[in-house]
Amino acid sequence: MKSTLSSLAGFRSTSSWFEVYAIFSTFMMLLRTVMNDLVPENVRSFIITKLEAFFFYSKSNNMVSLTINQLWDDRNEDNNELYEAALYYLPLKVTRTYKSLNIGKQNDHQDLVFAVDAKEEVVDEFEGIKFNWKLHDGSEEEKKSSKREFKLSFDEKHREIVVKKYIPHVLGTYQTMKSERRILKLNSWSYGYWKESDLSHPATFESLGLDPELKKTIIDDLERFLKRKEMYKKVGKPWKRGYLLYGPPGTGKSSLIAAMANYLKFDVYDLDLNSIDSNSELMSAMRGTSRRSIIVIEDIDCNKEVNTRSSARREPYATDSEDDTGNAKVDDPKVDDAKVDDDKGEKFTLSGLLNCVDGLWSSHAEERIMIFTTNHVEKIDPALLRPGRMDMHINLSFLKAKAFRVLVSNYLDIRDHHPLLEQIEDLLEKTEFTPAEVAEQLIRSEDPDIALDRLLKFLREKSMKRQAKKPNET
Numbered sequence: 001m002k003s004t005l006s007s008l009a010g011f012r013s014t015s016s017w018f019e020v021y022a023i024f025s026t027f028m029m030l031l032r033t034v035m036n037d038l039v040p041e042n043v044r045s046f047i048i049t050k051l052e053a054f055f056f057y058s059k060s061n062n063m064v065s066l067t068i069n070q071l072w073d074d075r076n077e078d079n080n081e082l083y084e085a086a087l088y089y090l091p092l093k094v095t096r097t098y099k100s101l102n103i104g105k106q107n108d109h110q111d112l113v114f115a116v117d118a119k120e121e122v123v124d125e126f127e128g129i130k131f132n133w134k135l136h137d138g139s140e141e142e143k144k145s146s147k148r149e150f151k152l153s154f155d156e157k158h159r160e161i162v163v164k165k166y167i168p169h170v171l172g173t174y175q176t177m178k179s180e181r182r183i184l185k186l187n188s189w190s191y192g193y194w195k196e197s198d199l200s201h202p203a204t205f206e207s208l209g210l211d212p213e214l215k216k217t218i219i220d221d222l223e224r225f226l227k228r229k230e231m232y233k234k235v236g237k238p239w240k241r242g243y244l245l246y247g248p249p250g251t252g253k254s255s256l257i258a259a260m261a262n263y264l265k266f267d268v269y270d271l272d273l274n275s276i277d278s279n280s281e282l283m284s285a286m287r288g289t290s291r292r293s294i295i296v297i298e299d300i301d302c303n304k305e306v307n308t309r310s311s312a313r314r315e316p317y318a319t320d321s322e323d324d325t326g327n328a329k330v331d332d333p334k335v336d337d338a339k340v341d342d343d344k345g346e347k348f349t350l351s352g353l354l355n356c357v358d359g360l361w362s363s364h365a366e367e368r369i370m371i372f373t374t375n376h377v378e379k380i381d382p383a384l385l386r387p388g389r390m391d392m393h394i395n396l397s398f399l400k401a402k403a404f405r406v407l408v409s410n411y412l413d414i415r416d417h418h419p420l421l422e423q424i425e426d427l428l429e430k431t432e433f434t435p436a437e438v439a440e441q442l443i444r445s446e447d448p449d450i451a452l453d454r455l456l457k458f459l460r461e462k463s464m465k466r467q468a469k470k471p472n473e474t
């Protein structure tokens with residue numbers, strides 16, 4: 001014992017350390033030579049593999065990993081929101097720390113897009129804990145069907161933090177990024193998929209020529225909807241709201257949808273019912289929509305299936321194929337047919353659409369707004385319009401004085417008085433003109449005198465033509 005201590009004490013001198021280093025280096029060189037000369041290559045690589053496996057195992061035997069698939073349910077092509085969240089969240093870490101990163105720009109997008117490189121392992125740190133992320137591209141076959149996954153690995157002692165804090169943190173960051181970003185998405189359903197592009201419609205509530213009272217009612221309704229998550233949960237209803245926008249062409253239905261999307265910062269899903277072949281396709285389309293989105297079905301009266309039952313008109317909200325609660329009556333043969341089709345999901349039916357609107361197929365769907373538009377409200381089956389399905393009916397009609405004032409202020413910066421305004425407003429009250437017709441005239445000149453003079457002539461001319469036409473019509 002004494003001699004060991006004295007030899008350790010001897011090591012304190014620098015020359016002793018050099019001696020030890022020289023002996024160790026010589027030993028290592030000898031060992032390498034012996035290994036290379038005497039041990040065959042295949043045996044060498046076997047030993048190295050075993051050593052690696054041993055060290056790797058002992059390092060990672062406390063590690064657990066979670067797999068985050070792109071699709072939660074393959075059969076229904078159900079997207080996994082956590083996968084989406086990781087896609088957006090991880091590049092935040094990558095840009096700061098990592099060397100390998102995919103970067104690109106898509107046709108319809110204004111911004112550069114960053115994406116995690118499948119070769120790179122991303123290490124994220126949260127509350128002092130390290131989390132390893134890796135994107136798996138999958139096999140060639142899986143790539144084609146766009147089945148990708150993230151593997152999230154961490155020490156198993158952090159399981160609880162992962163579930164209770166880390167994953168909510170990733171999802172929360174994603175939601176904040178989505179709500180803060182300025183560019184919204186417009187998705188169109190095409191051949192079984194949502195095709196995404198930027199929503200570049202500039203309409204806002206300020207730019208809309210609407211009666212100020214109607215505008216306020218719509219904004220208040222949207223605000224109320226956003227704030228009432230808990231109330232919807234309490235009464236067991238899906239957190240969604242339906243709006244029916246009706247009125248002649250050119251009265252601002254599409255502009256109002258864009259204004260709502262820009263106000264709420266919601267993406268838009270534009271669904272043409274004529275491109276839907278079956279109830280299962282409709283279900284798939286609904287499931288493919290994300291939270292905080294507006295699902296738009298334009299010109300709903302133009303769809304054959306939806307119109308099938310409309311020929312026999314009933315009083316609004318009391319259809320003979322619904323009972324008092326608004327559910328389909330079983331003894332109605334038309335409803336029976338629709339139900340059979342529904343069960344198979346092979347055909348697209350009105351009943352399938354009603355189910356969708358009621359949130360039966362998308363009960364996981366939260367924070368959705370559904371908008372129907374039509375130029376012919378009288379053609380729509382009342383079952384679709386009853387409260388609970390379409391909660392608010394908004395009549396976008398011809399332009400009248402109050403809404404005209406908004407347009408004049410926006411287009412020509414006239415806030416109070418102009419000598420021609422009174423005559424124009426008088427004509428607008430007496431004859432039906434759409435906001436689109438008037439806006440088209442106002443945009444032709446920046447000079448208020450020229451623009452208003454031109455508009456007045458246009459309105460007079462049109463009014464006279466319409467007056468002249470009327471007696472012939474009768």
Ligand SMILES: Nc1ncnc2c1ncn2[C@@H]1O[C@H](COP(=O)(O)OP(=O)(O)OP(=O)(O)O)[C@@H](O)[C@H]1O
Pocket residue numbers: 207208209210248249250251252253254255256375407435436437439
């Ligand atoms: N209320 C409005 N306020 C401001 N501009 C409007 C309004 N209504 C229409 N416009 C102008 O007319 C154009 C066409 O309007 P929009 O497409 O919103 O009408 P729409 O009712 O959806 O028509 P359609 O039924 O034919 O689809 C818009 O680009 C906009 O410039």
